Amino acid sequence: MKKYLRIALLVVVGLVFVGTFVFLYQKSRPEKKVYETVTPQVADLEKTTVATGKVEPRDEVLIKPQISGIISELCKKAGEHVRAGEVIAKVKVIPELGQLNSAESRVRLAKINASQAETDFKRMKQLYDDKLISREEFEKNEVALKQAREELQASEDALQIVREGITQSSASFSSTLIRSTIDGLILDIPVKVGNSVIMSNSFNDGTTIATVADMNDLIFRGNIDETEVGRIHEGMPVKLTLGALQDLSFDAVLEYISPKGVEENGANQFEIKAAIQVPDSVFIRSGYSANAEIVLQRARQVLTVPESVLEFSGDSAFVWLMTDSVPPQYRRQQVTVGLSDGLRIQIKEGLRPTDRLRGAEKTTKNV
Numbered sequence: 001m002k003k004y005l006r007i008a009l010l011v012v013v014g015l016v017f018v019g020t021f022v023f024l025y026q027k028s029r030p031e032k033k034v035y036e037t038v039t040p041q042v043a044d045l046e047k048t049t050v051a052t053g054k055v056e057p058r059d060e061v062l063i064k065p066q067i068s069g070i071i072s073e074l075c076k077k078a079g080e081h082v083r084a085g086e087v088i089a090k091v092k093v094i095p096e097l098g099q100l101n102s103a104e105s106r107v108r109l110a111k112i113n114a115s116q117a118e119t120d121f122k123r124m125k126q127l128y129d130d131k132l133i134s135r136e137e138f139e140k141n142e143v144a145l146k147q148a149r150e151e152l153q154a155s156e157d158a159l160q161i162v163r164e165g166i167t168q169s170s171a172s173f174s175s176t177l178i179r180s181t182i183d184g185l186i187l188d189i190p191v192k193v194g195n196s197v198i199m200s201n202s203f204n205d206g207t208t209i210a211t212v213a214d215m216n217d218l219i220f221r222g223n224i225d226e227t228e229v230g231r232i233h234e235g236m237p238v239k240l241t242l243g244a245l246q247d248l249s250f251d252a253v254l255e256y257i258s259p260k261g262v263e264e265n266g267a268n269q270f271e272i273k274a275a276i277q278v279p280d281s282v283f284i285r286s287g288y289s290a291n292a293e294i295v296l297q298r299a300r301q302v303l304t305v306p307e308s309v310l311e312f313s314g315d316s317a318f319v320w321l322m323t324d325s326v327p328p329q330y331r332r333q334q335v336t337v338g339l340s341d342g343l344r345i346q347i348k349e350g351l352r353p354t355d356r357l358r359g360a361e362k363t364t365k366n367v
Helices: 002-028 097-129 135-164 168-173
Strands: 031-038 041-057 060-063 069-074 087-092 177-179 184-188 210-213 218-225 237-242 249-257 262-264 267-276 289-306 311-313 316-325 328-340 344-349 357-365
Touching: 041 267, 041 328, 041 344, 097 135, 218 289, 237 267, 289 328
Parallel strands: none
Antiparallel strands: 031 357, 041 218, 041 289, 060 210, 069 087, 087 177, 184 210, 218 267, 237 249, 237 289, 249 267, 262 267, 289 344, 311 316, 316 328, 316 357, 328 344
16 A cells, blocks of 8 residues: 555656646747738828817807896896897896985976976966067076976986986886897806896996807817927818717817917917807807817828837838748838828838838747
8 A cells, every 4th residue: 555655656746847847848938029010001191289178159248237236137047049139137226325315306406496487487478468578588488497397307317217227218228127239149147136236337347147149150269389389370170079079070260379378387388269160950068178180281192101110210210121921031121201190100212012011029939
């Protein structure tokens, strides 16, 4: 029994030794380098730059009141279309006590003068009927009566304006009715019923009642780095992609490049604007983030290879040209390169479309 155990133990030790030897032998075998084969292709190349920004209306109009008071009614809400002249909100005037007292005093004085003018006119008319005064004197008294009545009406209108901001005779032109000044979409109404508002004047911008814009006239507003701004110009085509509408792209035309840069995060950025062409079937909201792709250079139907197959030495570029396929043999070939899109590069001289090149390396074991 002990003899069989000893033999079995020797067999196990032998197997472990042989397995270890085979493993170490396999690890020590040299690797054979195998390369992919790449052929030049005729294709279009474009060198582009991307500017980030957002889409917004060309013009946003801030609707402000021409009178101070409190919002009594909102006739529209954000997202609704509005025509020029349509009422967006109504303002209730809160009279200032000093102005109110002055207007009331003016009305009382006008009533006294009007009453006296009525009495004088009746007296003068009686005298005129009795032919005791001339027609000239009578007409002067008649004019004085009309002036007194006009002053009374004006004072009452002034009092009504102080109290309510409106008169019955000019209700359609009242400044208490806040109207849109353009046709467009209401982007925002930042006030609520009961909010106090201040009229716009030379000392105060006034309270914004609503923001209205024509959403059929949109622009892209973004920034481009100073390293690229020298390569672009007004009139260049732009391709826009929106973060909210990733499946769609829109054509645009570059129409503005800022003459002055602004430093952001240590780099100079220049503002650009591009007019967007939006189909009628697509609705774009103001403020959508967007990327603008601008084609800086373009080459059509040129011979190209992947940039990864190139080797650079100084100002020269080289590829490894296959001279024999079995076994693969290569010769270092100098080429003249042109436009690159970051993935593929144009070959101007040094290659033919039928050539085969050494590509990326793959590693295998010798058999």
